[in-house]
Amino acid sequence: MSFGTEILVKVGVVLAFALNGAVICTLMDVKASAWMQRRPGPLHVGLRGFIFPLAEVIKFIQKEDIVPTKVDKTIFKLAPAFILFSVFGLFVVVPISPTLVVVDLNLGVFYLLAISTLSTLGVLIAGWSSANKYSLMGGLRAAGQLIAYELPLILAVVGVVIQAETMSMVGIVEKQIEWGLPFAIAGQGIAFVIFMIAATAEMMRIPFDMPIGESELVMGFMTEYSGIRFLIFYIAEYINMFVMCAIAATIFLGGYHVPLLPVEWVNFYGPVVLLTKTLGLAFILVLVRWSFPRFREDQLQNIAWKILIPLSLLNIFVTSIMKVVF
Numbered sequence: 001m002s003f004g005t006e007i008l009v010k011v012g013v014v015l016a017f018a019l020n021g022a023v024i025c026t027l028m029d030v031k032a033s034a035w036m037q038r039r040p041g042p043l044h045v046g047l048r049g050f051i052f053p054l055a056e057v058i059k060f061i062q063k064e065d066i067v068p069t070k071v072d073k074t075i076f077k078l079a080p081a082f083i084l085f086s087v088f089g090l091f092v093v094v095p096i097s098p099t100l101v102v103v104d105l106n107l108g109v110f111y112l113l114a115i116s117t118l119s120t121l122g123v124l125i126a127g128w129s130s131a132n133k134y135s136l137m138g139g140l141r142a143a144g145q146l147i148a149y150e151l152p153l154i155l156a157v158v159g160v161v162i163q164a165e166t167m168s169m170v171g172i173v174e175k176q177i178e179w180g181l182p183f184a185i186a187g188q189g190i191a192f193v194i195f196m197i198a199a200t201a202e203m204m205r206i207p208f209d210m211p212i213g214e215s216e217l218v219m220g221f222m223t224e225y226s227g228i229r230f231l232i233f234y235i236a237e238y239i240n241m242f243v244m245c246a247i248a249a250t251i252f253l254g255g256y257h258v259p260l261l262p263v264e265w266v267n268f269y270g271p272v273v274l275l276t277k278t279l280g281l282a283f284i285l286v287l288v289r290w291s292f293p294r295f296r297e298d299q300l301q302n303i304a305w306k307i308l309i310p311l312s313l314l315n316i317f318v319t320s321i322m323k324v325v326f
Helices: 003-036 052-062 073-093 108-116 118-129 133-164 169-179 189-202 227-252 263-289 297-325
Strands: none
Touching (some): 003 073, 003 227, 073 227, 108 169, 118 133, 118 227, 133 169, 133 189, 133 297, 189 263, 189 297
């Protein structure tokens, strides 16, 4: 198999992994919310509602794609694709197994953190180009929120990089295999919690959904979108949820490896292990979504600047000292 063909096959497998993960996360969200609120949830689409995500996709594809008169048409149309491609770009360096990774970059963590910031621009231009005051306010809220929580997200990963002595995603997993413990247990528990909180804010999920805030801003930066473009925002949210949980599972929970299973078989059980860990973290995010009310804007900013950033800096300081001493 040529190098180009091998890359295309890996891209196809990884994209299928991401899309199927997004479908599972969608179903998990609606079913878990119904379970927590003591109601049936979707029942009449397929087997007990299990093809509900497919029905949602078909519904939105059928709807008319409306472009308001006063919008900046070019940017308005590009914004959803911008967000979708930035989300898919994250999966390029996430290893599903030691060999099933599109590209094992030496600066994989740096690449992830750089690409994750691109979604901020997509949300901001979606809000600005809509010529709608609610959309603009939602876009500005999103920009402020994503900038604030990007810092603790990055700083939480720095502790892992110091401990693993590499930025390669495969290298980080291999270091956890070498230690016999995931980093969430072996010294980076605080960083793991900070990362998950910051990732939830990056995904703009409750209790960090200020940019959407339907009770205040209709649907925030998505207010003027309809049809397939709204569907792209909808799908991107769940792909982003899945990929951020996959990144957390890789960096903090040992990725595709389980300590009790033989390393020689990791190419066979690796994808299943990573999927299980990822969906476990996604389920926790679903429980959080339906358990807490939305934060006020001042509370949201205080959590980032007064709690998460100082804690992540303290974690880097302690990790650095422990690395030098031991």
